[in-house]
Amino acid sequence: MLKIVLGTQNPHKIHEMNLIAKPFNIEFVMTQGDFNPEETGDTFEQNAYIKAEAAYKLGGGELFLADDSGLCVDFLDGAPGIKSARYADTTEHRIEKLLETMKDAKNRNAHFECHLVLLDKEGGVLHKTKGVCRGKIAFEKKGEGGFGYDPVFILDKLNKTMAELSEDEKNLHSHRGKALVDMLIWIKYKYGTSLSI
Numbered sequence: 001m002l003k004i005v006l007g008t009q010n011p012h013k014i015h016e017m018n019l020i021a022k023p024f025n026i027e028f029v030m031t032q033g034d035f036n037p038e039e040t041g042d043t044f045e046q047n048a049y050i051k052a053e054a055a056y057k058l059g060g061g062e063l064f065l066a067d068d069s070g071l072c073v074d075f076l077d078g079a080p081g082i083k084s085a086r087y088a089d090t091t092e093h094r095i096e097k098l099l100e101t102m103k104d105a106k107n108r109n110a111h112f113e114c115h116l117v118l119l120d121k122e123g124g125v126l127h128k129t130k131g132v133c134r135g136k137i138a139f140e141k142k143g144e145g146g147f148g149y150d151p152v153f154i155l156d157k158l159n160k161t162m163a164e165l166s167e168d169e170k171n172l173h174s175h176r177g178k179a180l181v182d183m184l185i186w187i188k189y190k191y192g193t194s195l196s197i
């Protein structure tokens with residue numbers, strides 16, 4: 001089993017990513033020590049790099065990965081985007097604010113985006129991937145699964161909210177699932193089928 005240090009404070013991300021990585025014989029482990037980098041970047045990619053670098057500085061492994069992701073709403077010119085986690089103080093308030101802001105919006109198109117950055121044991125960038133999942137903002141919450149904006153994001157492909165999907169279904173269609181499978185395939189071919197580094 002190849003262990004990769006994941007720079008995140010979000011337990012939902014590590015849970016989803018470990019489900020996806022299991023068939024690849026890869027496990028994500030939390031950083032050791034105080035992981036709390038300031039996300040000062042202007043893009044998802046820059047913030048993913050900032051988090052991956054913070055994980056690398058804490059050490060504890062040979063590969064370091066971070067995810068920066070968010071919800072981009074057409075009606076809001078791409079907001080909340082990189083500020084998705086800071087759009088309001090709690091998940092409930094973030095959803096309430098989004099639904100209120102969107103209450104008269106006809107164009108409800110939106111997408112989730114996920115950017116992953118992988119660093120080596122010297123802190124150099126090894127690989128980057130991106131995943132996108134397209135959908136629409138619902139008029140009300142539906143479903144209990146997932147996290148964050150999942151109850152108000154209706155997937156175009158399935159006409160269900162992300163929160164109505166099983167964990168496997170979400171991973172099959174989500175921005176994170178797409179970005180991570182691309183990353184895992186790259187790691188597999190880079191390091192060989194044994195995945196030992």
Ligand code: ITT
Pocket residue numbers: 007008009010013039051067068069070071084085112146147148149150162174176
């Ligand atoms: P880390 O920075 O510690 O990884 P975070 O939750 O703050 O955790 P981000 O800065 O990447 O992560 O912000 C992502 C936010 O975007 C997240 O808090 C959710 O509000 C939203 N988000 C990202 N992926 C999502 C998903 O799969 N489902 C629902 N909301 C998601």
